Amino acid sequence: SQPHLGDLTVSHVTPNSIQLDWTVPEGTFDSFTVQYKDAQGQPQVVPVDGESRTVTVSDLVPSRRYKFNLYGLWGRKRLGPISTDAVTGEGGYCHCPCLIHGFGAGHHRAQHAHHAVLSIAAAAPPVEEESPSRPRLGDLTASHVTPSSVQLDWTVLEGSFDSFTVQYKDAQGQPQAMAVDGGSRTVTVPNLVPSRRYKFNLYGVWGRKRIGLISTEAVTGGDSCIKCPTPSPPREEPSSRPELGDLTASHVTPTSVQLEWTVPEGTFDSFMVQYKDAQGQPQLVPVDGKSRTVTVS
Numbered sequence: 001s002q003p004h005l006g007d008l009t010v011s012h013v014t015p016n017s018i019q020l021d022w023t024v025p026e027g028t029f030d031s032f033t034v035q036y037k038d039a040q041g042q043p044q045v046v047p048v049d050g051e052s053r054t055v056t057v058s059d060l061v062p063s064r065r066y067k068f069n070l071y072g073l074w075g076r077k078r079l080g081p082i083s084t085d086a087v088t089g090e091g092g093y094c095h096c097p098c099l100i101h102g103f104g105a106g107h108h109r110a111q112h113a114h115h116a117v118l119s120i121a122a123a124a125p126p127v128e129e130e131s132p133s134r135p136r137l138g139d140l141t142a143s144h145v146t147p148s149s150v151q152l153d154w155t156v157l158e159g160s161f162d163s164f165t166v167q168y169k170d171a172q173g174q175p176q177a178m179a180v181d182g183g184s185r186t187v188t189v190p191n192l193v194p195s196r197r198y199k200f201n202l203y204g205v206w207g208r209k210r211i212g213l214i215s216t217e218a219v220t221g222g223d224s225c226i227k228c229p230t231p232s233p234p235r236e237e238p239s240s241r242p243e244l245g246d247l248t249a250s251h252v253t254p255t256s257v258q259l260e261w262t263v264p265e266g267t268f269d270s271f272m273v274q275y276k277d278a279q280g281q282p283q284l285v286p287v288d289g290k291s292r293t294v295t296v297s
Contacts, residue, residue, distance in 0.1 A: 001026070001027055002027060002074065002077075002079070003024060003026055003027025003028055003029050003072060003074055003079070004024065004025050004026045004027060004079075005022065005023075005024060005025075005070070005072050005079060005080050005081075005082045006022065006023030006024060006025045006082070007022065007023050007082065008020060008021075008022045008068065008070050008082040008083060008084045009021050009022070009084060010084055010086040011054070012056075013086055013087075013088060013089050014088070014089055015060075015062035015063075015088055015089040015090060016058060016059065016060050016061070016062065016088065017056055017057060017058040017059075017060055017088075018056070018057050018060060018066065018068075018086050018088065019054060019055070019056045019057075020034065020054065020055055020056075020057065020068055020070070020084070021053060021054045022053055022054075022070055022082065023053065024053070024072070027074075028050060029050045029072040029073060029074050029079075030050045030073050030074060030075065031047060031048060031049055031050045031072075031073045032047075032048040032049075032050065032052070032055075032070055032071065032072055032073065033045060033046070033047055033048070033070070033071045033073065033078075033284070033286070034046040034048060034055060034057065034068055034069070034070050035068070035069045035070075035071070035081075035283070035284075036057065036066050036067060036068045036069070037066070037067070038059075038060075038061075039060075039061040039064060042167075042175060043175050043284075044167075045165070045177055045284050046205075046210050047163075047165075047179070047205065047286070050073075055209070056209050057210065058209060058210060058211065059210070059212065059213065060088050061088060062088050062089060062090055063087065063088060063089070063090050064087065064088050065085060065086070065087045066085065066086055066087075066088070067083060067084075067085050068083065068084055068085075068086070069081035069082075069083050070082050070083070073286070076287065076291055076293055076294040076295055077294070077295045077297060078285050078294075078295075078296065078297060079297065133159055134158075134159060134206070134211070135156060135158055135159025135160055135161050135204060135206055135211065136156070136157040136158040136159065136211075137154065137155075137156060137157070137202070137204050137211065137212055137213075137214050138154065138155030138156060138157045138214070139154065139155055139214065140152060140153075140154045140200065140202050140214040140215060140216045141153050141154070141216055142200075142216055142217075142218035143186070144188075145218050145219070145220060145221075146220070146221075147192075147194035147195070147220055147221040148190065148191065148192050148193075148194065148220065149188050149189060149190045149191075149192055149220070150188070150189050150192060150198060150200070150218045150220060151186060151187070151188045151189075152166065152186065152187055152188075152189065152200055152202070152216070153185060153186045154185055154186075154202055154214065155185065156185070156204070159206075160182060161182045161204040161205060161206050161211070162182045162205050162206055162207065163179060163180060163181055163182045163204075163205045164179075164180040164181075164182065164184070164187075164202055164203065164204055164205065165177055165178070165179055165180070165202070165203045165205065165210075166178040166180060166187060166189065166200055166201070166202050167200070167201045167202075167203070168189065168198050168199060168200045168201065169198070169199070170191075170192075170193075171192075171193040171196060174274070176274075177272065177284055179270065179286065182205075192220045193220065194220050194221040195219065195220060195221040196219065196220050196221075197217060197218070197219045198217065198218055198219075198220065199215060199216075199217045200215065200216055200217070200218070201213045201214075201215050202214050202215070241265075241266060242263060242265060242266025242267055242268050243263070243264050243265045243266060244261065244262075244263060244264075245261065245262030245263060245264045246261065246262050247259060247260075247261045248260050248261070250293070251295075255297060256295050256296060256297040257295070257296050258293060258294070258295045258296075259273065259293065259294055259295075259296065260292060260293045261292055261293075262292065263292070267289060268289045269289045270286060270287065270288055270289045271286070271287040271288075271289065271291070271294075272284060272285070272286055272287070273285040273287060273294060273296065275296065
């Protein structure tokens with residue numbers, strides 16, 4: 001039966017992070033997606049595995065109100081959202097408005113429990129920041145630029161990530177996101193416009209946390225490339241390069257639209273459906289590479 005989302009709550013707040021918890025009263029989801037806008041008003045997406053019921057959103061700005069929307073992905077459908085608002089703590093202090101975890105609640109909760117006694121003390125770095133196994137991002141560079149693509153390379157100074165997310169704005173100013181597996185250290189961003197400056201942000205996803213960001217800029221076309229003094233030779237296009245066919249709306253209800261598409265040649269790793277909701281906010285729906293249909297609700 002179709003799963004149901006319950007409540008989304010804020011269980012722990014610091015000046016630069018917010019921990020979100022949610023319930024699933026019925027059924028199970030394949031994964032979740034948390035969406036919010038950063039301090040610059042740019043939409044951000046945090047993917048979460050389907051077994052999790054909590055995630056910490058980091059790299060936030062002190063004393064700022066954020067609205068979080070959580071969606072559940074179930075097969076080819078996206079259910080939700082459920083929403084909550086929270087204000088980050090003031091710089092140097094910790095604020096825990098909803099729930100304070102005790103020290104005896106297990107290792108994961110104990111990581112956050114120390115913040116409960118900091119509301120009247122000077123700020124101390126979170127324990128999670130000091131974990132020796134926490135991975136660290138290094139540098140992001142543009143190693144090869146063509147009129148329609150930019151190849152990005154990055155380093156990981158310590159540890160390993162589960163995945164990465166590259167974010168940038170296209171020529172129309174619309175936010176774009178690319179998911180990259182944790183073993184990769186390079187990705188080519190295609191379908192760009194010649195002679196245009198792009199800014200790329202890369203985040204590392206580690207468990208339920210998003211770590212980063214590191215950024216770089218590049219100008220498509222010619223030799224106008226930032227941070228790429230020694231361009232590498234162009235990569236040969238694989239002979240099995242996949243192609244997209246047609247996108248159609250096969251079923252429409254007052255609150256949902258079912259989309260179907262074709263792939264005439266080759267295979268894709270995944271798909272991304274983008275649209276704007278009734279409030280004009282950009283929305284992203286990730287779809288696995290084997291699917292040819294999704295219901296946007």
